[in-house]
Amino acid sequence: MKLRMLSLGAIVLLLAADAPKEPEVPELNKKVLEFARASLGKKIGDGECATLAARALREAGARRFATSSEGDYVWGKLVRTVKPGENVAGEVLPGDIVQLRDALLTGKIGSDTFEYTYPKHTAIVAAVKDDGKVVELLHQNTGAFNARDEDRRKVQRTTLRFGDLKKGTAKIYRPQPPSG
Numbered sequence: 001m002k003l004r005m006l007s008l009g010a011i012v013l014l015l016a017a018d019a020p021k022e023p024e025v026p027e028l029n030k031k032v033l034e035f036a037r038a039s040l041g042k043k044i045g046d047g048e049c050a051t052l053a054a055r056a057l058r059e060a061g062a063r064r065f066a067t068s069s070e071g072d073y074v075w076g077k078l079v080r081t082v083k084p085g086e087n088v089a090g091e092v093l094p095g096d097i098v099q100l101r102d103a104l105l106t107g108k109i110g111s112d113t114f115e116y117t118y119p120k121h122t123a124i125v126a127a128v129k130d131d132g133k134v135v136e137l138l139h140q141n142t143g144a145f146n147a148r149d150e151d152r153r154k155v156q157r158t159t160l161r162f163g164d165l166k167k168g169t170a171k172i173y174r175p176q177p178p179s180g
Helices: 010-017 027-038 047-058
Strands: 077-082 097-109 112-129 135-141 158-163 165-174
Touching: 027 047, 027 112, 027 135, 047 112, 047 135, 097 158
Parallel strands: none
Antiparallel strands: 077 165, 097 112, 097 165, 112 135, 135 158
């Protein structure tokens, strides 16, 4: 049996070939996210959650949002409708827009329990962690009910765990180029 020595470069190439590949983030997503990040701590327009997403799409040069026959916002191409107990591994990307509808999220952080309800809420994905199970969101018109309204209406960063979704849906939309 003949053993062969591999160079360091060959070893690096072999390891890189087996490493999980990060999904490519589309250019429009990058522009939507850039606007949202630059808006952290600021009130965008009237401070409503949908205003941040609408302005981010406009600033990115993406297609404007539409409204479905059910009255829900449509922020681009529907990637996935997430229901309680479902996994979104590999489907959500930074710069995607999440539309929560009749959503109840409950869970624990350390020894503290939490419960959030979102009858209708819009947010922009800032980062994807744990293979899509956890996303960081940038959004406004959210936060503790006892917070001052002027603070709630500023763009802030929070975390969403899709596994905490107990009721309702979270639709994930991908920004699209403007139509002809």
